[in-house]
Amino acid sequence: MASASRALNGLDNVTPQMRERVIGAAQRLRYFPHTAARALSTRRSDTLGVVLPDLHGEFFSEVIRGSDLAARARGLHLLVSTSHGNEDEAAAAIRSMRGRVDGLILMSPYVDEDVLFENLADDLPTVLINTRIEGRPRVAFCVDNHAGAVAAVKHLAAGGSRVAHIAGPADNFESEERRRGYRDALGGSEDIVIQGDFSEESGYRAGVRFAAMADRPRAIFAANDMMAIGCLLALLELGVRVPAEVALAGFDDVPVARLVRPSLTTVRTDIADLSRRAAERLVAVIAGEDNVEPLLEITRPKLVVRESSAGISNA
Amino acid sequence: MASASRALNGLDNVTPQMRERVIGAAQRLRYFPHTAARALSTRRSDTLGVVLPDLHGEFFSEVIRGSDLAARARGLHLLVSTSHGNEDEAAAAIRSMRGRVDGLILMSPYVDEDVLFENLADDLPTVLINTRIEGRPRVAFCVDNHAGAVAAVKHLAAGGSRVAHIAGPADNFESEERRRGYRDALGGSEDIVIQGDFSEESGYRAGVRFAAMADRPRAIFAANDMMAIGCLLALLELGVRVPAEVALAGFDDVPVARLVRPSLTTVRTDIADLSRRAAERLVAVIAGEDNVEPLLEITRPKLVVRESSAGISNA
DNA sequence: CAGGTTCATGAAACCGGTTACATTGCCAAT
DNA sequence: ATTGGCAATGTAACCGGTTTCATGAACCTG
Numbered sequence: 182m183a184s185a186s187r188a189l190n191g192l193d194n195v196t197p198q199m200r201e202r203v204i205g206a207a208q209r210l211r212y213f214p215h216t217a218a219r220a221l222s223t224r225r226s227d228t229l230g231v232v233l234p235d236l237h238g239e240f241f242s243e244v245i246r247g248s249d250l251a252a253r254a255r256g257l258h259l260l261v262s263t264s265h266g267n268e269d270e271a272a273a274a275i276r277s278m279r280g281r282v283d284g285l286i287l288m289s290p291y292v293d294e295d296v297l298f299e300n301l302a303d304d305l306p307t308v309l310i311n312t313r314i315e316g317r318p319r320v321a322f323c324v325d326n327h328a329g330a331v332a333a334v335k336h337l338a339a340g341g342s343r344v345a346h347i348a349g350p351a352d353n354f355e356s357e358e359r360r361r362g363y364r365d366a367l368g369g370s371e372d373i374v375i376q377g378d379f380s381e382e383s384g385y386r387a388g389v390r391f392a393a394m395a396d397r398p399r400a401i402f403a404a405n406d407m408m409a410i411g412c413l414l415a416l417l418e419l420g421v422r423v424p425a426e427v428a429l430a431g432f433d434d435v436p437v438a439r440l441v442r443p444s445l446t447t448v449r450t451d452i453a454d455l456s457r458r459a460a461e462r463l464v465a466v467i468a469g470e471d472n473v474e475p476l477l478e479i480t481r482p483k484l485v486v487r488e489s490s491a492g493i494s495n496a
Numbered sequence: 497m498a499s500a501s502r503a504l505n506g507l508d509n510v511t512p513q514m515r516e517r518v519i520g521a522a523q524r525l526r527y528f529p530h531t532a533a534r535a536l537s538t539r540r541s542d543t544l545g546v547v548l549p550d551l552h553g554e555f556f557s558e559v560i561r562g563s564d565l566a567a568r569a570r571g572l573h574l575l576v577s578t579s580h581g582n583e584d585e586a587a588a589a590i591r592s593m594r595g596r597v598d599g600l601i602l603m604s605p606y607v608d609e610d611v612l613f614e615n616l617a618d619d620l621p622t623v624l625i626n627t628r629i630e631g632r633p634r635v636a637f638c639v640d641n642h643a644g645a646v647a648a649v650k651h652l653a654a655g656g657s658r659v660a661h662i663a664g665p666a667d668n669f670e671s672e673e674r675r676r677g678y679r680d681a682l683g684g685s686e687d688i689v690i691q692g693d694f695s696e697e698s699g700y701r702a703g704v705r706f707a708a709m710a711d712r713p714r715a716i717f718a719a720n721d722m723m724a725i726g727c728l729l730a731l732l733e734l735g736v737r738v739p740a741e742v743a744l745a746g747f748d749d750v751p752v753a754r755l756v757r758p759s760l761t762t763v764r765t766d767i768a769d770l771s772r773r774a775a776e777r778l779v780a781v782i783a784g785e786d787n788v789e790p791l792l793e794i795t796r797p798k799l800v801v802r803e804s805s806a807g808i809s810n811a
Numbered sequence: 812c813a814g815g816t817t818c819a820t821g822a823a824a825c826c827g828g829t830t831a832c833a834t835t836g837c838c839a840a841t
Numbered sequence: 842a843t844t845g846g847c848a849a850t851g852t853a854a855c856c857g858g859t860t861t862c863a864t865g866a867a868c869c870t871g
Contacts, residue, residue, distance in 0.1 A: 184820060186859060194819065213617055215595035217535035218857035221826045226532065228575075228596075236564050239751075242557030249551050249578060258592065260543075261576045263564060277573065280531035280827085281543075302528055410755060436554075440725060442757035499850060501829060511849065533827035536856045595857085 189214065220280070228258040229460060230282035232274045234290060236263050238407060239435040240452060244310070247456030248286055255464055257283075268293055272300035279305060284463045286456065288312060290354040306466040308459045313354040314477065320466060321477045322459045326355050326432075329448040329482035330362025333430045334402050336446070336484055338366065339494040342399035342428070345373040347387045347412060349404035353379075359404045359432060373398055377408045384408030388415025391427065399428065400493060406431035406438045406447055413441065413489065428490040443488030450482045504529065535595070543573040544775060545597035547589045549605060551578050553722060554750040555767060559625070562771030563601055570779055572598075583608055587615035594620060599778045601771065603627060605669040621781040623774045628669040629792070635781060636792045637774045641670050641747075644763040644797035645677025648745045649717050651761070651799055653681065654809035657714035657743070660688035662702045662727060664719035668694075674719045674747060688713055692723045699723030703730025706742065714743065715808060721746035721753045721762055728756065728804065743805040758803030765797045 188195045188203035195203075206212070220226040229252050233241050245261060252259050260282050264271035268291040275297070278285055284306040289297055294313055301307055309321035337344045346363045349356025356379070364371050375390060377383035384403055391397060392415060403409035409431030416423055423429055423443055431438060434449035458478075465471040503510045503518035510518075521527075535541040544567050548556050560576060567574050575597050579586035583606040590612070593600055599621040604612055609628055616622055624636035652659045661678045664671025671694070679686050690705060692698035699718060706712060707730060718724035724746030731738055738744055738758055746753060749764035773793075780786040 182858085183822080183860080187820095190859085196819065199819080211614075211617065213591045213594040215536070215857050216592065217532045217541065217595045218826090219595070219859075220532035221530070221536055221828085221857080222859045224826070236557070236561045239554060239557065242551070242554065242560070245557075245560070245576070246551045249576070253578065253580065258596075259576050261560070261564070261574050263568065265568065276528050277531065279528040280533065281573075299526075302526065414755075437752050437755055440729075440752055441755050497828085498830075498852080502850095505829085509849065514849080530827050533856090534829075536827080536858085537829045539856075 226258075226281060226283055227256065228260050228282045229463060230260045230262065230278040230285045232262050232264055232271060232278070232285065232287045232289065234264055234266075234271070234288065236261070239437060240405070240407075240433055243435070243453040244288065244456045247453035247458075248460040250453075251457045251460035251464070257464070264289060267291060268296045272296050275300050275302075284308070284467045286310060286459050286463055290356075292352045292354055292357065306463060308463040308466065310456060310459050311355055318476060320462060320471070322455055322462070323477065323479050324355075324450045324452075324455065325479050325481050326358035327362040327365070329432060329450070329484070330359040330402070330404075331366040332482075332484045333432065333446075333448050334363050334366035336486065337400035337402055337428055337430055337490060337493055342493060343372055344400045344402055345375070345391065345398040346371065347375050347377045347384060347401060347403040347408050349408075350378045351376070356404045363402055377404065379405050379408060381407045381411035381414075384411025384413075385415045386411075388412035389419065392416055392419035392421050397421075397427065400490070401427060401429050403429070403431045406433045406435045406445060409445055409447070409489075410437065410441055413443075413445070424489050424491050424493060428493040430490055434485055438485075439487070443491070446487045446490035447485050448482045449485050450480070455480060541573075541596060541598055542571065543575050543597045544778060545575045545577065545593040545600045547577050547579055547586065547593070547600065547602045547604065549579055549581075549586070549603065551576075554752060555720070555722075555748055558750070558768040559603065559771045562768035562773075563775040565768075566772045566775035566779070572779070579604065582606060583611045587611050590615050590617075599623070599782045601625060601774050601778055605671075607667045607669055607672065621778060623778040623781065625771060625774050626670055633791060635777060635786070637770050637777070638792065638794050639670075639765045639767075639770065640794050640796050641673035642677040642680070644747065644765070644799070645674040645717070645719075646681040647797075647799040648747065648761075648763050649678050649681035651801065652715035652717055652743055652745055652805060652808055657808060658687055659715045659717055660690070660706065660713040661686065662690050662692045662699060662716060662718040662723050664723070665693045666691070671719045678717055692719065694720050694723060696722045696726035699726025699728075700730045701726075703727035704734065707731055707734035707736050712736075712742065715805070716742060716744050718744070718746045721748045721750045721760060724760055724762070724804075725752065725756055728758075728760070739804050739806050739808060743808040745805055749800055753800075754802070758806070761802045761805035762800050763797045764800050765795070770795060 185203045188200040231248055249259050262274045264274045271289045279302055286308050288310040289312050309319055311323055314321050334344055348360050375387040421427055430446040432448045434447045438445040438447045500518045503515040546563055564574050577589045579589045586604045594617055601623050603625040604627050624634055626638055629636050649659055663675050690702040724744055736742055746760050746762040749762045753760040753762045
């Protein structure tokens, strides 16, 4: 049994004929090693955990794709879990990861993170994505949401245009930052803000309200692409021309943004690449190869101007 | 230690004060049970495995979303794995699932499935999605790709229009079936077929070729939505009007299909729902509640006519 | 040919839980 | 007071691998 283990794991202290016997028998009996047993004794599971707030939409699918890319390049698996809802569920998701994964990629944009950090096992390597850390010493990757929002709003406000905002969910760290960027780009005060929840539908509802406004703003900055697209559909349906009458910008640059007509001006975060880098970093931390400097890597997103805001700067 | 286990798992043969002591200590020590150890002794992992050929694009994100929905409704986790490439990798992915999951949702549209079935452990409950089964006694969910393609092509060919086809990858079961549907709808012979690989880019290349054709077909049926969209972009860029000059249809009804302009006529498979049902069925099989009848559930997809083929029937 | 070294193999401990079974203590019934 | 029953707790086996260590055979070397 010991030799069998050695043979199957390709150790060199096994005679060729013994190895052949073992592998032959394994094939005959359709034997597959039991992963939990192996994980228990080796203390490795060859799996990375990914905890996301949601699985809906292209944004999260890009996150998964990025980490999967990095993981499978190293022969690792991906355990995906959602914390649909709030920080308590996120905490539960984290707890259940123990013993199941070698490390954790965690994205939890909820505002109150104390519960969460209390549930982070100290012995489980963790890399955070777009999560409020507030001086806690954690390895993390963040998109500079504030700077991205400022860039988008400054672009829309060029020539003195009034800019409205469709905000994301209130308890969300990222939407908070983007809203703060909107405010700062406008010199510290907000013009019109309609509350949304990152869904296309909430963007659509906002668009309906904008279309009906007597004193309609010249431009709209939505806190993410899906709301921008919902808004766009509403405006077009109600006969408002985009970008001629209303210019529009979103955030994230999900693949669809390029495909809608007019194509959507947005802020590219390249989230797949971010999560790929996060996964690579996590692997390094697990291997103990990480000098853990710098702790926090902030990515500056890039404004991508497309048709939905064409001509706004010389309006 | 036995009492600790009992207290933490909520068994009733523990005194209240003992339970309190245990839970208190667990909190103080930030103790989380080791999942691998628990899985080893209980022979349950509370995890469903999902093996997909790829993670790219909206299609697979919908698959994941559907199974996740069903899984988390029952407090189960999702282990996602890709078999990027071929049936050998798929087999490897399957093998590594043993001991890690309680059951498997497997989608493997490769044509040669023998390798795959040899690697399916007999003791691991498995539900197949859109996989060629050929009389093997397996629980499976399939979309009737042939019928869907026939419906789309008949729609496009109404009024006697010539219909071309952009085919999916050659070794893929689903693209094979869709191509067969295209052929059958045309009375058994193919008109023009351009080979693609399910990617938007390959659709774009096909579109460029169609645009340049002297004797251009009146309609194009693409084997999936992303190729249809790539084709659409190429046609529009090269000044070919859709649907006035060329009508277009895709397959899958991914969320983007509704958002492009002109919106895309397609065949709705509702893959998220399919994978949700597959996951629910898998849970039943694991619990032994499944009478395993019927083995195979075939879903008839539905033609969704949108702008990209408007007016084709009275051409 | 004796003694030491190398190396493949087998035996047993271990990973961290769960659970069958043995033990203990308490109370009621005889 | 003794006994039987029952429920709470402790003990130990077990899940299925990996790995340390002991064993012994073969091979060198002087």
